[in-house]
Amino acid sequence: MSADISDELRKKRRKWGRAGGKVGGKRRLETMTRAKRVHLAYMAGLQGGAPIRIDHARVRELRELGLKYREIAGQMGISIPSVARILAAQPKAKR
Secondary structure, eight states, rough: OOOTHHHHHHHHHHHHHHHHHHTTTHHHHHHHHHHHHHHHHHHHHOOOHHHSOHHHHHHHHHHHHHHHHHHHHHHHHOOHHHHHHHHHOOOOOOO
16 A cells, blocks of 8 residues: 555555455355356356366277276376276276
8 A cells, every 4th residue: 555645544445445355255155046146157157067178088998998097197187086087987888
């Protein structure tokens, strides 16, 4: 803050700052209806999850070639738990 403002104005700005923190943020989401929160999520592009960025077919293909989870993760640039999750979600082959 600038040193050339009065103490009175400085006190007012501090008070406004404290009050301003309560206007938005978590408190706003708590008092908002569920429908309104869902609508805002859609508008922000957050509803429905993020788009898939990992090529699941390629992960399965590498596993069929006999690569280990760690090798697949290193080659694809993803984490080992991501590899495990993708492979666990694949449909089981009929025997």
